[in-house]
Amino acid sequence: MKIIAALVTASINKPVSTTIGLLILFMLSAMTVVAEQLPPPSATTEYSKEGADTCLQCHDQDSKFPVLAIFNSPHGNKNTKHGPFSSAGLQCETCHGAAAAHTVKRLRKGQVRAAMISFKTKDVISNDEKNQLCLACHQATTTRHWLGSVHQSNDLACTDCHQIHISDDPILNKAQQLEQCGQCHTKEKVANHSVFSHPLTSGQMGCTDCHSPHDANNNQLLVSDSVNETCYQCHAEKRGPFLWEHEPVTDNCLNCHRPHGSNQAALLTQRAPYLCQNCHNSDGHPSFSYGSDDAQGQQASAFLLGRSCANCHAKIHGSNHPSGYKFQR
Template sequence: MKLPQALPRGLLLIGLGLGPMLAFAGVPENAPNAGAPYSAKGADTCLTCHEDPEVVDLFHTAHAQPNDARTPFGKGGLQCEACHGPGGNHAKRVKKGESRPSMIKFGRTADTPVGVQNAMCLGCHEKTAVANWHMGPHDVNSVSCAACHDSHKAKDAVLARATQPDVCYTCHVAERSQFQKVYAHPVRQGKLACSDCHAPHGTVAQKQLVRATVNDTCYECHAEKRGPLLWEHQPVTEDCSTCHAPHGSSNPGMVKLRGPLLCQSCHSQQGHPSFGYGPSGLPGNAAPATALALGNCMNCHSQVHGSNHPSGSSLTR
């Protein structure tokens, strides 16, 4: 039998389009209330019991905007059940001795599987800011959205620059220490948040950076380093983190290793670049070495990020 030309392609398109659509709606199969009916009155049913301040603070958040049809409380929205799943059984009178049917719960210690929690969030947010959630380490490590976000709070701590780091530090404990070093970006002072550099919802970029590369992320604040320059310092063009420790360092300039050893990890030219500078070269001794104290190698080669001066080939001008 010869099939009409358009039919198979049409069916394929329908399959590609409709199949996913059908598969996507509703709550995950392993949700505690999968397949349950929705409540009779929506949020009015829920709020009959759940009237605590920490619950109703939700109405001061982005999730509860009655004029925005995209939010759970917009026109036609499933209100509380948009996130917690159908509550028809949960809201029913429970016989003595029976436990109340469970809903989808959120948070680090919630008994709802992390995958189910996150599926509810991704149902709306996957197409927006968290498109690469599944590529990020937070998904890999089964971190729930609610481990960081408190969507019922009018002021979600992780969304404010000053309070966000404390949320991140609960897991990224080493970073709390690093930002207390003498030379560090101003996270401790509340002027920079983790999300100014990192995209916590996943990205294809390395280290979950907000821009495609390390350098492009740094240029967000340090655009003067973008260049190009006449005399470029090759590693500078590739990766700022070759020399810098962005979470903080005990060395001036947040460099990973104090000069001149940092420079001598690459430069070995005969003469002063190759000398082993011991403590006898410090000020106060008979012959202080120019390349040791103060700016060390940068006492002369101060244009370490590159130079645009015609005589700057040695990065001195």
């Protein structure tokens, strides 16, 4: 307030240009004050003298937080270009911040060890600040648009999904992705244990075959621009274009299918003919179930019993036959 009063007093009877200059000076001064009030990125200001050798005196394989497995990963490889342990790296403190105060060997009675960036839920820095430490090196195509993505907007930290101090990060293994992602996406995890599902539980597919967790052009974080384009990566025969197209198919595969799992064959949302009758009126059309007594000549027919629409309309995704407007051929 004293600064504002001084500037107002100084601007009285001054030219307009002088007043504008004083206001700009005030704004810059205010920004400086705010910057000085922001908390530092780390709890300490000095780096340890021995680097990782200091850390490993406590964090060996028998400690509560073992870290030696990191040396079997790219992060602990000295030959990794621009890595934490490269010739120009700061080793552990590249990610955990300057930790000289944290590495004090002897503490006085009642003294608490100085905090450092731990990448835990309660940390000395925010999730966004932790993520910026990762993005300082990981600015690849898959993470370039992390800012503004669904996971970033929900205050997710990189370490909520990734594990660093181990040889192999589980989230990078397709066989373990369902378990990792399912910690938050519980409905999708449960759906994959339905009678019919994509082979995620066997490890033949992973969540990242369809989803791009770091960024995408859609709310579902799909690897392609739309649901259909994502499905066509494997189901190319359904792409078309067809001479006769089925509107629900070209609109969205999710109109009829549940991609994460279903108790109906072909991952359908409902059993036929009920699914089809959501759009197609059954009046005047033989779309109801019949028994063997209704078969002509008292002979059961696979096209009559069960009465699935797809028994006759086999080309339901589209047809290129000149007479296939009813998707029968």
